[in-house]
Amino acid sequence: MDSHAVATTADAHGHEHDHPAYLRHHFVSYEQQTETASFGMWLFLLTEIMFFGGLFTAYLIYRNWYYPAFVAGSHQLSITLGSFNTLLLITSSFTMAMGVWSAETKRHKGLVWSLIATLILGIGFLGIKTVEYKEKWEKHHIPGDTFSVQSFVNPSSDAEAKAAGDKPMGLDMARKTEVYFSLYFAMTGMHALHMIIGIALLCGMLFKAVRGGYMDGNIAFVENFGLYWHFVDIVWIFLFPLLYLISRHQ
């Protein structure tokens, strides 16, 4: 019974070595456990890529079909708010990265403050998003029964369209802006949903960090949350030019 897999001894758990309390029983070492967790996280992010992939496919097709509608729709979005939000999100990604670094180097204060900053920036992002959504709601740009093409067939009636110098659009093309806004809401909505989930997790993590958590070297959660947060950031890095910046010169 030397080198093969036969259960011979009754020593069920093999507690001969001393391992940290957070090492799960089925792992050999802590390295194995963290590597496993981060690999799992990355696979999860792959599913997220594919999840957004469906939306991006739809976006690319309709953008090519209904380019004028997409331009006009895009002019309805505020570049200022969009850019500011991009700034917030990138900064939050940075603070999150700093948070991971603080945890790695066991800086308690650093971790707590980084997480707080990330939290505030994330909430700020959602706040601005809400403002933007609200404006769409008021202008009847939410797809569905109440959708109105007024801003596009008659741009002079609409401040944003006028500012962007839009020309009146044929009714048929104007109606296609509904496709644009469908995608806008589907994509930013899914993104916002991910932000909300992220913020919920962040709160829990902050709570633990404040009470001295993550200082014992068991920082897999912080690292993996960081991956998630950066991923959400990347999605936005693409959404911003695709949705806000279609043909601003005109």
Place this chain on the structure above:
Amino acid sequence: MGLSPVLWQFLVKWMVNFAIIPPEASKIASQVDALLVFMTLVSLVGLVLVGLLVTAFSILYRRDRNPVATQIEGSTLLEATWTIIPLGLFLVMFVWGSVLYFRIYTPPPNAMNIYVVGKQWMWKAEHPGGQHEINSLHIPIGKPIQLTLISQDVFHSFSIPAFRVKREAIPGRYTTVWFEATTPGTYHLFCTQYCGTQHSGMIGDIVVLTPENYKKWLDSSTSGVSLAQNGERLFASLSCNACHNGQPDSRGPSLANVYGSRLTLASGSPVLVDEAYLRQAILNPSAHITQGYAPIMPTYQGQVSEEGLISLVEYIKNLSSNYRVQQTLNTTELLPEQPDKVPGKTNGAPSAGAQGVAKP
């Protein structure tokens, strides 16, 4: 004890009528069947081969006969063989099948066009002469026939097993298929794409007639107004001729001979004007601006039904000079009131002045 009489009756009927392939009633059918037979043979060979190997080895090397197995790693040569041979056979099928596919979906230029509109749950065919029929299609033998299909609601699929053809009717887009019937008779027409409650009721007959009988049928079921004539009325009543009047100063381009030509769009890309393009030009004009014209044409979305569009398309297709348009222009008020002849066997399709204006 014997078989129950009911079952017996079945079996007899079955033995008498046993068929594994529907009748071959179109030119393409025998070609498709040739490929089917080829594939069946290859498959049988493959299946028998696998079956033989398994059975033979099971007999030869069962434990009773061969108590100790001989370990074999594998054999690159053998494995290459059974990679390459099936691959080769599959590729033959692919090439052969693709040739057929392109043949079935590329109508010859001289084909006679019949429009088919699918809706929950019936098929409506519109012959160029204005004959409408529902859940049936009368066609002559010996003449290539192209179907231009569209659906008014969900996906349907126009399937004629005896012809080995089938094509999806898609909402919002024309699709085409063609065939040339060879044998007079009545064949099944099925809707094969699941389309809701009465999907299995969306069936009908394909009636293949000799040319003489077809002519008789045409005459007996004509409503007196051809598709193009109906289109002409629509053209007038929707005031298309306000812009497309062929005058040098007209706001819209002349539509005479536009069908089949190549236009250059404002974006610079060329397009071939076919039925689908004409339909799009009416519904989504601003997506297809012709070079040199302002995007002023209004959309007719929601104002014309699919049947109406078909009439308009057919009218524009047949427009070889602007003479008719100008005539229409002068008599706009009169035309829509033109009395209808009593429709023949049009299955009670309503016959207003110009058919196809969408009801509010």
Place this chain on the structure above:
Amino acid sequence: MSTIVSLPDQSTARVPKRNYLTNENGLLSWLLTGDHKRIAILYLISITFFFFIGGALAGVIRLELLTPQSDLMAADTYNKVFTMHGVVMIFLFLVPSVPATLGNFLIPIMIGAKDLAFPKINLLSWYLYLAGGAMTLAAMITGGVDTGWTFTTPMSTHFSNTNVITTGLAIFVAGFSSIFTGLNFIVTVHRMRAPGMTWFKLPLFVWAHYAASILMVLGTPVLAITLVLVVLERTIGIGVFDPTKGGDPILFQHLFWFYSHPAVYIMILPGMGVISEVISTFSRKRVFGYTAVAFSSVAIAVFGFFVWAHHMFIMGVSNYAVLVFSLLTMLVAVPSAIKIFNWAFTLYKGSITFETPMLYAFGFMGLFTIGGLTGVFLGTSGTDIHLTETYFIVAHFHFVMVGGMLMAFLSGIHFWWPKMTGRMYPEKISQLAAVVTFIGFNFTFFPQFLLGMLGMPRRYAAYPAEFQVLNVFSTAGASILGVGYLLPMIYLVWSLKYGAIAGANPWQATGLEWQIQSPPLTENFTTIPVVTQDVYDYEWLERQKEHEVTHVG
């Protein structure tokens, strides 16, 4: 006929007292378990439940089709029945069938690990599955759905007034269960292998699951977002798939089949893994061309992503795209052919016995070959025009899914039953069941090929009278098939109490799972094994014989 079964002396043998089943007691110890083996059992019970629901619905379908008219029920009801049959069978039975039960149970043991990488996620995936199942049942009870399992738009978004939303969300939730299972497997295979367990010492079962997991992880999310869009379209009326708003209904098909074609390989690959193990064991031989079989699994997984539009040949995709997708379909068929021939040649110079798992495996080989080759008929664009949307397709996919995967599932359940429960199933009656299933199956589904050739459309509640004879055959066959499936249900339960004690390795198989006691301990291995022997190393096993396996509990 001789047999390789070697059971311990029944008069002295006992099922080990300490094992994963007896380790803890009480309902909660099951509902909160992190043990992959217990979760596998939970899955086994739930998928069996759904299989019988799906099977009952199939029975209703066949009864309705006994006569040409829709006399048993209204067309509407029929539509709901086959939709539910498809949804339940695919998402709640076949997709989780082998991976979530046998895969869950065996993968950690086969690679010498104590558990899957993420036990809690594994449990979560079962709860998600249950939630999805419950929602499906709720949708079914409160009026059903009538869109077909393919949810074709705009039918599903605007024209059906049934429970599309509930069902869509149910599949969404069940989809995440499948994603988590796949994710867990990939991580486990990469990270948890025992020392010495290299990639090419992995059993082919593990390779097959690894390949299927790739498909689950990368394919399922696309279905998820597609369903979300369908639900949004129904609720608030966004216009991504709506032709009246400028959306393209064909885009839905692209996205749906981007998942659902790979999904058919999710459904078959784990079954192929089972067949590799079974054929090797009962012919006492290493699988012929191990590497080729392993790589062909991965090739199927990778190429599986390139062929989805072969479900849309007549739906208005561009003809050039048809050309490309048809060609790629031919390519993806080849790795399956490789596997079939490699299995056949595994028998060559083997020492073959014919226990139940092997009979099912033979059934698999024959039926899957037929199903696969008729798949090639459909992948050939010219003939697909005639055959698509007819009973030919119905026959094709039942041959691969029922004749292929279900046979493989039954094969695997019988094969590993002694390991999972510590007891043998009764051999004679189970061989009978295997034969009955095979006969019933052919009776049920072979006539459907003929029906399809003749042009009978699928999803028809009523059909022209001339098709009746073949339909009667099919219905008659289905009743035989039903008996064939009920039998194992009965005798397997019976064997839990009365079956012979199996001992650790009744089949004299080489996998690591056979080297530990049956049923295994909760922690699988008391010490992590160091793997030195090769995979399917029967000589190593012979050498081991003298150290007869003992049990711990």
Place this chain on the structure above:
Amino acid sequence: MSEEFQNHDPNSGHTETEQHIVGPATYGIIFAALLVGTALTIGASYLEMGAWNPVVAILIACIKATLVVLFFMHIKYSSKLMKLTVGAGLFTFLILVGMSLSDYISRAWGQW
């Protein structure tokens, strides 16, 4: 996804590699680069470049995303397996988008 078995670690049950810690300096530089990238995208969208506008926008976004993946997400310092995993995700994503688009693009070529 499919290739990683070729360069596996036979002892992957015991990966003992010490984790590389990325420090604030790197993060700072990347952060700055991302800000610059954002500014560039916005600027570029006001320039008239015809068909190049979307290309430039996507290109900058890709660069930004790559930076985030490599440094914020530590892929530059991770094992080959991780790199392959990211690559596999990207590849499948491109298959989904690319092969779907191939249908839409080639629809315009012929009468179909």
